[in-house]
Amino acid sequence: MNTYLDFEKPIESLDSRILELKSLNESNPSDLLVDEIQEIENQINTSYEKIFSSITPWQRTQISRHPQRPKTRDYIENLITDFYPLSGDRAFSEDKAIMGGFGKFRGQSVLVMGHEKGHDTYSRIEHNFGMPKPEGYRKAQRLMKLAEHFDVPVISFVDTPGAYSGLGAEQRGQSEAIARTTECCLSLGVPIVVVIIGEGGSGGAVAIGTGNNVLMLENSVYSVISPEGCSSILWKDTSKTAEAAEALKLTASDMLKIDVIDKIIPEPIGGAHRHHLVTINNTGDAIENCLNVLSNQHGNELKHSRQERYLQIGRLGLFSEKTTTANEVLDNKYGKSRPQQPFYLNTKIQIFFLICVALIILFFYWNFN
């Protein structure tokens, strides 16, 4: 059963028409039918192009939560061979909201983990709708430390409405678990590539979403609070979700503008929920590119560039200078300075050069007059 969002309703009848024609074509093949199917498929593409040309942030939020959107499990099944799942935090219990394990990604050993929301009612409950409890985050820490121990890169898929809030989560220290997991991400000596594949829900996402590279699918969202939460707190009205989504600037293109993410992974027309394999392969290619670049960096360099990345975020409009003592502390700690700008862009050198040129011109001027 396919699910159609409100603005996808026009597609529903077209889809069912195609299904009808296809079954007719099977029992009674004819070129006319094939042509008609093609015709309707073109119509679907045109309708989607129209929908996506004026898509609102709230609509994107809805797509990011689409039940048929590929989930972490789909990415692992299609991108990772020899997947060897690992469970439990070795302290309290197993949390299925975060799944993970070792495996091979395009021939390379990796540790892969991510929020898993589940595919149907039963599995959604089993995975707690992708809302991890503290034990889930502590499992993530355990897995990341294992990855560091065996020197394999980490691939992390983010897709959560947020960390679970409830009695058990408070009892076992949800805040502490998120803080320590983020700390673990920051201090890991192996590459971490993060892909936001659906919802990036606040601290629950950051905890396993802090990496050297953060990629984001075109129709994913990433926000400090859900549009619903924001609307009820700031507008004191739960119906202002569309306004809140607009104001929060939570789409992938907004994230790219402010350097919270490094790259947007495009989705085919119609969105990831209609084209699982293409989306997953695009994602695989993007991850591979990142890992190739990161494989040239080691231990301290990785920590350095990762921490530098997070120090820079948010300085836009707040700072004139780009570096502070903190950046120097990182330089001293990890031993390598950040990439220097080419010498000819240095203002002092530019001024010196201009003065020299001026003097030479003056020299010639005096000599020849």
Next chain:
Amino acid sequence: MPDNAWQKCKVCMTMLYADELEKTSYVCPNCDNHLQIHPRLRLKNLFDDGQFEEIKYPSNFSDPLNFKDSKTYRERFNQAQEKTGMDDAFLIGMGKIKGIPTTIAAMSFGFMGGSVGPAGAEAMVKAAEHSVTFNTPLVVFTCSGGMRMQTNQFSLQAIPKTLIAVDMVKDAKLPYIVVLTDPTSGGVSASFGMVGDVTIAEPNASIMFAGASVTKNTTGETMPEDVQKAEYLLEHGFVDQIVHRRDIRDSLAQIMSILLKRAA
């Protein structure tokens, strides 16, 4: 400093006069409830002779999202500045506690719910830099609803940023001490609030990841009232001690002099 001359204690409902509250560091003389205290007064009461140097951090107004709900972000921000007399939700000061040079960053709930925005994140970086440069312990008094919605990602990414700041202090082998005060929740408790070398809390402070209403909305669970309190966190192993506000100065001096191996 206070908005009104009179304030009501939320626990025993007594009307309290500001002058009197100032004498007791905003602890209700009637029921011992710890009310929110302005960071400036807190710092004054903690440091020797009430003397401290205020450390400025980059706090000019920045509104990258051009955020507007029923009010614009700028309106809310200006109101908060006027109300609290602060640059942003943090006040950083350096002074001496019983002779030990200390950097303190204290937060004000009065400033937009103590929410951490881009400037708040830089305040933590600045406080950490200062503590490392001057070789002093860093003490943070948390008091916040979480990350600031109006600057969305610039606030959310303060989680990693503030943790990097804390890491600097820890790397320098300087004590990082957190004092959790009422209330501490959301992204603040889920970042620098919960990673103290030593964590103390004020009595009866609400400390949580998600507020009761959020929990009710998302999971339908009703949170028992005593769960998200300092005493509960102590019992469950997330806080080292609960210390009365009048004793915090002694408590800090004691642990810092031990950790810094100073003669008592």
